[in-house]
Amino acid sequence: MNITVLGCGSLGQLWLSALHYQGHNVQGWLRVPQQVCHVDVQTVEGEHVRYQLPANNAAHLGKSHFLLVTLKAWQVSGAVRTLLPQLKPDCTIILLHNGLGTREELPAISQPIIQGTTTHAAYRDAHGRIIHVANGTTRIGAATANAQSLSYLAEVLHDALPDVAWHNNIAASCWIKLAANSVLNPLSVKYDCVNGQVARYQTEIEALCREAAMVMDREGYHTSYESLLFFIGQIIAATAKNTSSMLQDIRAQRHTEIDYINGFLLRRARAHGLCLPENQRLYEIIKRKEDSYERNSTGLSGEW
Numbered sequence: 429m430n431i432t433v434l435g436c437g438s439l440g441q442l443w444l445s446a447l448h449y450q451g452h453n454v455q456g457w458l459r460v461p462q463q464v465c466h467v468d469v470q471t472v473e474g475e476h477v478r479y480q481l482p483a484n485n486a487a488h489l490g491k492s493h494f495l496l497v498t499l500k501a502w503q504v505s506g507a508v509r510t511l512l513p514q515l516k517p518d519c520t521i522i523l524l525h526n527g528l529g530t531r532e533e534l535p536a537i538s539q540p541i542i543q544g545t546t547t548h549a550a551y552r553d554a555h556g557r558i559i560h561v562a563n564g565t566t567r568i569g570a571a572t573a574n575a576q577s578l579s580y581l582a583e584v585l586h587d588a589l590p591d592v593a594w595h596n597n598i599a600a601s602c603w604i605k606l607a608a609n610s611v612l613n614p615l616s617v618k619y620d621c622v623n624g625q626v627a628r629y630q631t632e633i634e635a636l637c638r639e640a641a642m643v644m645d646r647e648g649y650h651t652s653y654e655s656l657l658f659f660i661g662q663i664i665a666a667t668a669k670n671t672s673s674m675l676q677d678i679r680a681q682r683h684t685e686i687d688y689i690n691g692f693l694l695r696r697a698r699a700h701g702l703c704l705p706e707n708q709r710l711y712e713i714i715k716r717k718e719d720s721y722e723r724n725s726t727g728l729s730g731e732w
């Protein structure tokens with residue numbers, strides 16, 4: 429298949445390398461246009477994979493069957509909007525990021541949209557190499573009605589970078605992941621700790637789970653507070669040694685995804701006339717930290 433991967437960072441390079449290895453005609457799309465995209469990945473098994481793949485080729489983009497978007501949530505709508513006029517009317521857009529709210533920022537379009545989450549873990553090391561730390565599961569599903577017939581894409585992706593599962597109700601899965609991120613990520617920043625140590629702050633975890641369950645219920649994704657608490661306990665245990673992506677962003681003085689995690693939860697709560705005091709407090713803590721370094725810099729990479 430002809431594929432363009434928009435955003436060639438940690439996740440983007442995992443997918444570029446896996447899809448290229450699988451024999452697809454794949455290119456990367458970089459913020460600063462270059463004809464070549466360097467892929468440099470250390471696999472989970474410790475193997476070192478390097479490719480030079482084409483990049484930012486408009487003809488390739490125009491014939492792409494799908495656009496895999498592996499950007500940070502706040503980079504998505506600006507970058508996708510710019511490329512929309514060059515996409516085939518039926519080019520599927522696959523959004524793979526933490527948080528929610530990006531789809532609502534896109535205009536009404538003919539292209540089918542698929543949304544997903546992943547539990548793969550990867551980061552860029554000091555030499556610029558992408559270290560694939562742990563395999564995981566990517567869950568995708570239709571975000572627009574015209575994407576409901578595209579479940580075969582889960583197989584295409586699974587053959588390249590397993591596991592990939594198609595979900596008929598992907599919105600519910602994305603909400604559960606959002607709830608987990610809304611608890612774990614900001615608490616790890618507040619206490620400047622790895623995920624496992626967040627378990628010490630049980631009272632705050634419980635209050636945040638109650639707030640998330642309340643909003644989910646109003647949104648029509650019913651989950652009990654107890655099951656959310658149990659699920660988040662499992663994630664804390666499974667990722668105990670990880671530094672959350674939000675804490676990594678704060679330490680590196682990068683813009684965080686807070687507006688698409690707790691910020692999104694707060695916006696949906698407001699629409700239902702609900703107050704989320706714990707989320708509000710954490711949101712403000714993270715925004716203050718972000719502001720402290722963004723005020724002193726030219727700002728952000730990308731299009732924010």
Ligand SMILES: NC(=O)C1=CN([C@@H]2O[C@H](COP(=O)(O)OP(=O)(O)OC[C@H]3O[C@@H](n4cnc5c(N)ncnc54)[C@H](OP(=O)(O)O)[C@@H]3O)[C@@H](O)[C@H]2O)C=CC1
Binds near residue numbers: 500506673
């Ligand atoms: N890494 C992981 O293990 C996991 C990540 N996720 C989620 O996946 C998403 C992607 O994460 P990750 O891969 O780590 O993020 P990265 O920051 O590593 O990758 C994003 C890439 O997109 C580039 N970029 C920014 N703006 C544009 C643009 N306008 N056009 C083209 N490229 C652009 C960035 O370049 P530059 O830096 O030059 O701006 C960067 O290389 C996030 O939502 C994250 O939370 C989810 C689970 C696991």
Ligand SMILES: CC(C)(CO)C(=O)C(=O)O
Binds near residue numbers: 609
């Ligand atoms: C699940 C968790 C918290 C793993 O670190 C994550 O998704 C993140 O760091 O953004």
